[in-house]
Amino acid sequence: MAWKIELDISRCCACGACAIACMDQNDIDLSTGVRPYRTVFREETRRTGEIRYYSMACMHCDNAPCVTACPSGCLYKDPETGLTLYNTQYCIGCHSCAMACPFGAPTFGPDGKMRKCDCCIDRLRAGLEPACVRSCTFGALQLVKADEDPVPPEHSLVAQCRELAESQK
Template identity: 55%
Template sequence: MSKRYAIDLDVSKCVSCGACAVACMDQNDLNVKQTRPFRNVFDMERQEGEGTTYSHLSLACMHCVDAPCIVGCPSACIQKDPETNLTVFDTTNCIGCHSCAMACPYGVPGFGPDGKMVKCDGCYVRVHHGLKPACVKACPTGALRLIDLDGPEEIAPENSLRHRSMEMLSKQV
């Protein structure tokens, strides 16, 4: 039965240890000398008056419901996987125009040494086989989750990267 999945981050649990990023590199045979990692972590701090707040982020393709990259690609390389609704791609016809990267609010799409687009595909084939995406499987604190958009809320909205970024985007629009 087809589902609508996305990968979400509970920002209150993330420690930016990078386990997700390395699991992704291993899964995708990433050559870090040639290609930017599909998933990146950020350890951030911000001074506010006397105090400092610390925050952590693990970021890759957000698998948006209305993914602007799909619309942005002139070669129709990017589509939604019918079984999982994850944003997948076949770059046979990619012309390396970077339109997808321009369209993506998160700057996610990267480009390999052949100039063609590469990004997180949500490990959709693993998901087809009942396995978790590599990053979700690896996350030691349970911060990264494969969430069912039609299921009960697994991450409190105030801690959900998905919720918070949608909020931010809607303010910009």
């Protein structure tokens, strides 16, 4: 069964609980230069001055460019979950994945090895929600089957990004 994390941008209040849960779950120490795998962004439209927030992490693309770009096989698509996963044991630190990712998801630790959101795969396999979803008090983040779409289209991140781009003209 393929999974994805959906964001209902109309419910995100930028509290940062998802990013903090991500850091806690993955033992991320910001002093090492590694950034959280999930980040909260703030955008203001030029036309109306409206402020919007959105939480972003690896999109686990169907045809993930990072997987194609990785020369060592560190990144791969998990056939069971459909997620884009990684094995740092195979990472050679070339940054090809980071250059290929249109979302800037891959980050590199002090050891030079790539890390990114793995949708808390160990939690998923144990029947639990990813840490970011569990911590989202307003329900902006939801774990869903890839063929489902519980977020109304007008509240999706794609729709909001298109609207934001139009307002910046």
